[in-house]
Amino acid sequence: MVGKPLKPWQSMLVMWLSVIIILAGYTFLSNRQHEINANDKTIPTWSQLKEGIQKIVEKNERSGERWLVEDAKASAERLFLGLFYGFFGALFLGLFMGCFPLLDSGLSWPLSILSKLPPTAALALFFVVLGVGTNMYVGVIVVGILPISTLTIRLATRDIPKELINKALTLGASKGEMVFSVIFRHILPKVIDTLRLQIGPALVFLIAAEYACAHVGFGYRLRLQARLVNMDVVYPYLVILILFGFTFDFLLVILQKLTCRWYVEERSGEHGKN
Amino acid sequence: MNMEKTKTEQNKTIFELQNLCHHFGEGKKRNNVLYKLNLKIQEGQFVSLVGPSGSGKSVLLRALVGTHPPRSGNVIVYSGKNNEIAVIKKKPDRDIGIVYQAYSLFPFLTAIENVAFGLKLDQTKMLGRLLLPIGWRRLRKQHMELAEEMLNKVGLSEAKDRYPSELSGGMRQRVAIAQALIMKPRIILLDEPFGALDEATRNDLQDLLLTLYQENLAEMKKGNRPAYTVLLVTHELYEALRVGDRVLGLSPHWDWKKEHERFPGAKIVYDEPAPIYSPDKPADFAAMQRQKNKIRKAVFDPIEE
Ligand SMILES: Nc1ncnc2c1ncn2[C@@H]1O[C@H](COP(=O)(O)OP(=O)(O)OP(=O)(O)O)[C@@H](O)[C@H]1O
Numbered sequence: 001m002v003g004k005p006l007k008p009w010q011s012m013l014v015m016w017l018s019v020i021i022i023l024a025g026y027t028f029l030s031n032r033q034h035e036i037n038a039n040d041k042t043i044p045t046w047s048q049l050k051e052g053i054q055k056i057v058e059k060n061e062r063s064g065e066r067w068l069v070e071d072a073k074a075s076a077e078r079l080f081l082g083l084f085y086g087f088f089g090a091l092f093l094g095l096f097m098g099c100f101p102l103l104d105s106g107l108s109w110p111l112s113i114l115s116k117l118p119p120t121a122a123l124a125l126f127f128v129v130l131g132v133g134t135n136m137y138v139g140v141i142v143v144g145i146l147p148i149s150t151l152t153i154r155l156a157t158r159d160i161p162k163e164l165i166n167k168a169l170t171l172g173a174s175k176g177e178m179v180f181s182v183i184f185r186h187i188l189p190k191v192i193d194t195l196r197l198q199i200g201p202a203l204v205f206l207i208a209a210e211y212a213c214a215h216v217g218f219g220y221r222l223r224l225q226a227r228l229v230n231m232d233v234v235y236p237y238l239v240i241l242i243l244f245g246f247t248f249d250f251l252l253v254i255l256q257k258l259t260c261r262w263y264v265e266e267r268s269g270e271h272g273k274n
Numbered sequence: 275m276n277m278e279k280t281k282t283e284q285n286k287t288i289f290e291l292q293n294l295c296h297h298f299g300e301g302k303k304r305n306n307v308l309y310k311l312n313l314k315i316q317e318g319q320f321v322s323l324v325g326p327s328g329s330g331k332s333v334l335l336r337a338l339v340g341t342h343p344p345r346s347g348n349v350i351v352y353s354g355k356n357n358e359i360a361v362i363k364k365k366p367d368r369d370i371g372i373v374y375q376a377y378s379l380f381p382f383l384t385a386i387e388n389v390a391f392g393l394k395l396d397q398t399k400m401l402g403r404l405l406l407p408i409g410w411r412r413l414r415k416q417h418m419e420l421a422e423e424m425l426n427k428v429g430l431s432e433a434k435d436r437y438p439s440e441l442s443g444g445m446r447q448r449v450a451i452a453q454a455l456i457m458k459p460r461i462i463l464l465d466e467p468f469g470a471l472d473e474a475t476r477n478d479l480q481d482l483l484l485t486l487y488q489e490n491l492a493e494m495k496k497g498n499r500p501a502y503t504v505l506l507v508t509h510e511l512y513e514a515l516r517v518g519d520r521v522l523g524l525s526p527h528w529d530w531k532k533e534h535e536r537f538p539g540a541k542i543v544y545d546e547p548a549p550i551y552s553p554d555k556p557a558d559f560a561a562m563q564r565q566k567n568k569i570r571k572a573v574f575d576p577i578e579e
């Protein structure tokens with residue numbers, strides 16, 4: 001770092017200051033906009049935002065459902081199923097491709113083709129093959145994240161120093177122990193990193209697919225409300241997405257700390273590198 | 275091999291190379307590395323191997339470990355009560371322990387877990403550990419006790435629960451030696467184990483090996499078999515002479531031109547006993563210097579035409 005490191009209370013202060021400045025800036029902008037046009041919806045005032053949030057969380061007269069609940073249910077199911085299949089599929093494939101050359105030569109070409117395919121461009125294909133239900137969104141997410149994650153995990157597997165593998169053999173490791181007690185443990189922190197990095201893309205694929213095809217879900221609501229320029233609804237939805245991303249990431253960081261303390265230490269401590 | 279030996283007679287040889295050759299590539303790109311190496315290592319010997327950089331010391335060690343078997347010739351490991359069982363080495367297993375300069379330790383295990391890891395891999399199976407967790411836990415406790423003993427032996431009584439990244443280079447090599455010793459291999463190979471360490475730490479670790487050698491001597495005095503056999507690759511002649519009781523020189527500089535068109539590979543051109551030291555015995559620098567000069571001439575200097 002070039003600048004001097006701050007004391008904790010100083011960085012806290014600066015952080016809160018920047019939050020206040022941003023909120024104040026927003027308030028100023030929206031007030032000025034409303035002086036020009038009292039009906040403006042692009043930069044809603046705080047009271048408009050409050051109404052928007054009420055629309056989101058209160059029972060809707062027509063459907064009898066709360067928007068937030070029905071959207072969150074639909075999107076979360078799609079997202080988690082997609083992440084689940086995409087990620088564990090990648091873990092399984094990447095680990096075994098890294099360990100066994102036979103699988104590697106058999107699978108690396110279809111995967112590299114698949115990794116070049118933007119799933120959002122092939123929505124029609126998913127539509128035809130997987131129908132319009134949850135499966136389609138899951139498929140889009142899986143195709144979006146699986147190839148890259150697989151290749152990342154395979155690389156991590158390949159990066160393990162040969163000496164360690166040989167060492168394990170001289171200690172009497174069987175094939176299974178090599179895969180699970182040595183290689184998997186060695187790549188686990190990178191596997192968690194991979195998942196952290198793939199949440200963003202998974203969300204992009206999901207929202208895009210919902211934008212195009214869904215009748216419920218975050219992407220659907222955002223498209224509908226954006227078209228009506230109901231930014232009082234759009235902004236809170238975006239904030240929810242951001243919060244979700246943060247929470248998920250935070251949980252994964254905790255998981256990494258719990259399961260791979262060695263990795264966290266290795267990264268934080270400069271000492272012991274030779 | 276050793277057909278002429280009677281059954282009851284103790285075979286002192288623990289490790290043997292027979293016409294071991296190794297090369298990389300074929301045709302024009304063929305790179306000959308080792309040529310017809312023959313060697314017998316006796317039980318309890320501490321053998322140092324020196325040679326110019328690129329002469330094939332690491333390649334030889336890999337062939338001995340079994341991860342890269344030789345192109346031709348055999349590596350034979352003897353075991354059994356009288357070393358009467360000869361096995362041709364084909365793949366790595368617990369007969370041969372190895373310590374590398376780096377990456378001998380599993381970064382995701384603490385020092386003590388690293389030492390106990392071999393016992394776990396060797397004595398239990400994955401399925402067994404899952405199906406019989408109580409039995410495994412009991413065994414695990416024994417393993418940890420043994421590992422702790424071993425760590426004390428190599429002089430690492432603190433810092434047992436630290437990860438390798440939290441240990442100093444010297445501490446890491448101590449753990450790596452303990453990790454190899456606990457398996458009681460027939461022979462321990464060390465490939466420039468102290469190459470990355472500073473002078474003082476190096477010296478301490480040489481002392482550690484010398485202590486093991488003294489244990490060997492004590493056992494033999496009592497009429498028992500020595501417990502440790504070591505092959506140490508090093509580029510420091512001082513270290514080779516101080517730790518080893520025998521020094522080997524592997525070198526590409528020998529008169530191959532008489533019989534070969536192309537360089538056929540390095541050979542063992544020097545094989546002499548070395549003085550025996552204990553940790554507290556100061557080195558006889560004059561005698562050492564004389565032997566160093568001889569080794570340099572025989573192993574490192576190109577031969578004159
Ligand atoms: N995997 C490999 N593929 C091709 N050639 C190799 C390979 N490994 C080693 N060699 C060649 O074998 C020769 C000996 O290498 P080796 O690493 O054994 O030398 P060394 O004696 O250990 O040297 P150093 O003292 O520098 O460690 C070199 O010419 C090297 O190019």
Ligand SMILES: [Mg+2]
Nearest residue numbers: 331332333465
């Ligand atoms: Mg080498």
